[in-house]
Structure formats: C-alpha cells, structure tokens
Amino acid sequence: METVIPKTSVVLSTLLRADFTTQWRNRRAVMLTLIVPVIILVSWKGLIPTFGGPFALSNSITIGLFASGLMGYSNTVARDRDKGIFQRLRVAPVPSWAIMASRLMVQLAMILLITTAVFIIGKDYDGITLTPIAYILTYFTAIIGGAVSLSLGQMIVGWIKNPETVNSTTRLVYLAFIIIGMFGELNQLGEAVHNAVQWSPYGTVKTILAAGMEPERWNSNASIALLAAILYTIVFATLGIKWFKWNTK
C-alpha cells in the first residue's frame, strides 16, 4: 500500500479554517487591540487642525499594529507551544512552515482589519480623508509595519519560553511604545528622546505610515525609515526564528 501525503493546499486551508475560527472565538481580545487606536482618534480630534490627519491616523495604526503583533500573536504562540498544541500538529504529515504560514495569514487579516477600522473611524469621527492612492499605499506600509511588529513578537516568543512571562513582557513593551512613542512624538520628552523615538521600531513604522498617507511628501527621511523598518524585520525575524523552539521542555 502506497503512503499518501495529504495535499499541501488541503492542509493549508484546513489549518486556516481552524486558525480563523480560533481568532473569531477570541474576538473580544481582538476588539481590545483596537481600543487604544480608537482612543487616539477620539481624544486627538482637537489636535488634528494643527498636526494634520495623517499624524493621528499613523499613530493610531502604529499602536494597533504593535498591539496585535505583540499581544495577539506572541501570546497565542506562547500558549499553544506551552500546551503542546504545536507538537500535536507537528506529528501529523504537515510541514512546519505551513503551521506558521497559517498563523501569519490570520495576522495579515488583522493588519488589514486594524487599518480599515482606523480609516473608517478617522473619516466618520474626525473627518479625515486621504486620496485613493494614499489609502492603497497605506495598506502596503501597514503590512510592512505589521511585519516589524510580528517579527518583534516572534523574537520575544523565541527568547522567552514561559507564557506568563511572554504575556507580561509584551504588555510592558507595548506600554513603553505607547508612552514613549506618543509623548516623544509630541516633543514632550526633549530632543534626544524625540530622535531616538523616530528611529525606533515604533518611529520608523509611524514615519512610513504617515508618509504613505501623503505620497507627494514622501522624502528621503521616509525612505530611510522604510529601509530601517525592513532591517528591523530581518533582524527580529532571524533571531526570533533561530531562538524559537516548538516546545517548552
């Protein structure tokens, strides 16, 4: 009797179905990742005439992306690894990359969802509209920003094994990003901090998002930020994959 290996397409679509169902059942946690971005859009309404729409939208999307990559992605991976869910999948005739690819597709959907939600709330509540080209460009820069946040999440879950520690670490990093990112951005913490923030993962993601929203104003600063974001992704992902173990024992 010949051994039959299931088709990769069937395996992938089955994994996707399970992973999206899981995400759907966790929709309350998903809503939580949108809370801070929405607070920004609502509370910064008065700042928009001074700082401009892209300023509010880009900060809002950046926070949303880091919330999803750090708290959503890292924590589910840490939990499933700790419970042995990955090990059970891995003893099936499934290539390991397919297990991760399916998880990343869910995250891609999250990136698009966050971006769309911010666009809609920004338009309806704050009256911010962009040109069609700018909307499209922003989806692309959001995907790159999502890659930075996911690879950072991967690095944390590769480095730390205990799911509770992963949970508190990601929360801490997220909080640091909100505080330093937003206040540094508003120049509340001085020039040195402002510069450091600008070239941090938070700052580069925010810069490319803002520049994508006004393509005519895309400058060399934005291009360097784009390169930096890609570099961050490569470094974080390389370390995150290198350190990653499928089990915690």
Next chain:
Amino acid sequence: MDQESTNILTVDGLNVSYGNFQAVQNVSFDVRKGEIFGLLGPNGAGKTSTLSAIEGLLKPQSGAIIVDGNNAKEKPLHARASLGVQLQSTSFQPELYVVEVLQLYAGIYGVPLSKDTLTAMLKDINLEDSATKKFGQLSGGQQQRVSLLIATIHNPRLVLLDEPTSGLDPQSRRQLWERIEAIREKGNAVLLTTHSMEEAEAVCDRIAIIDHGKVIIIDTPQAIIDKYRNDPEVISVSRRGKITLEDVFIALTGKAIRA
C-alpha cells in the same frame, strides 16, 4: 526481505541526547504488523524520547527509523502519514469545539469527513451529545477517547500511544484496552508506553523493558516471566510465592542499576 514484510516499524541503534545527557542509548526493536507492542519502563526511562524520535519531534544523534517502509530521516512526511499519534499530554486549541478539532485533524491527514461519518464517529465514542462542547470541557476519559479517535482518524498502520491510560479510572482503562485491541483487530499495529506491569501483561503481545535509556529485554510477557522464573533475584523480590512480570521487572532494573 522477510523482515520488511512483517515489520511495520524498525528502530535500529537509536541514540537520543539532550545536551550532554544521553536519554536513549542504542535502542533497537521492531513492531510487527498487527501486534500490540509495549515499551515498559519507569519514569525517565526514555520512553517518550524514543517515541519523539519516531514521530520526528526530535532529531536522534544516530540510528535508523523505518516506518512502513519509509525511512523517517529521508521521507519524514511519508513516515508521519503512516503514523497515528497520541502524545503523553495531548492538547487541542481550547477555542475549538470537538467537531472542529476532528475536522482539523481529518483535514491535515487528508481524510474526507461527511457529516454522517462525523456523527457516527462521535457516537462510537459515546460523545454524540458533546459535539459542540470544547475539548477542555470534557472529562479526562472523554478527552482520552477524542484524542484516540484523532490518533486513528486516518486508519494508520501504526498507532503510537504514550502512556494512554495514566490518570484514567479502572472503567475507562478497561474500555481503552478494548479500543486498543480493536485497532489490532483491524490489522493495524500499536506501540504503547506504560509503567504499569498489569497493563503490559493484559494487552501487549510483546514488550521491551527499558531503563536508563537502554533496552534490557524484548519478548512476550509470558516468555519473560518463564525465562526468569527460577532466577534467585526474581524469587527474592517476589511476593506471595507467585512470580509476576513486576517481580522480573524489579529484579532486572535493579540489576541494571548495580551494573
């Protein structure tokens, strides 16, 4: 040639290390088609490590593993497709309902599942009312039945069960033994681990006693008892004048420690 046609699993000279610690040392055994084979050993003997190497969860230092004619190193997906697995601690996504977990594993093993088949499967394990319960809401025995069903969902030629009855009450344990025997009735083989002598005697056709990562003896439970029946060491540890597998086991593993 003959070996190839009767063996469903061949493990030859297997070595597994964790850092400097060698957990499995030169372990060789084979599982024949349609038999229930037990790996019997105390905690830490290297049972799970041996299974993990067969399942492809860890890379052995050396040794060959052939599953249903497929070399696990060269054709890992083929080897895994012939295996059904129940890990020592099984867990599924806690968000998913039992039916969804079944659909997930049917899908990744390439088994088409109609609604009727699904219902029949659940009925067979007395869980027809629990289809829309989550795995974590089931009792230990129910979880055990679901994970055994998943391990056999693609009718694999070889089923690996890592301490399947630990933590079960006597009723569930008996029932599980019957389900394990039902796998054999279908002509498939089972490799299970246990530290219960009673279990090894009750369900295994052949056993390998393993301790400190080494195989001490491989034979049928009865043959092992008969072989050591007159061994003074065995007699000295036996109780109530009757020689049991446990007496032999204690005597043998005792010897191994002294050696």
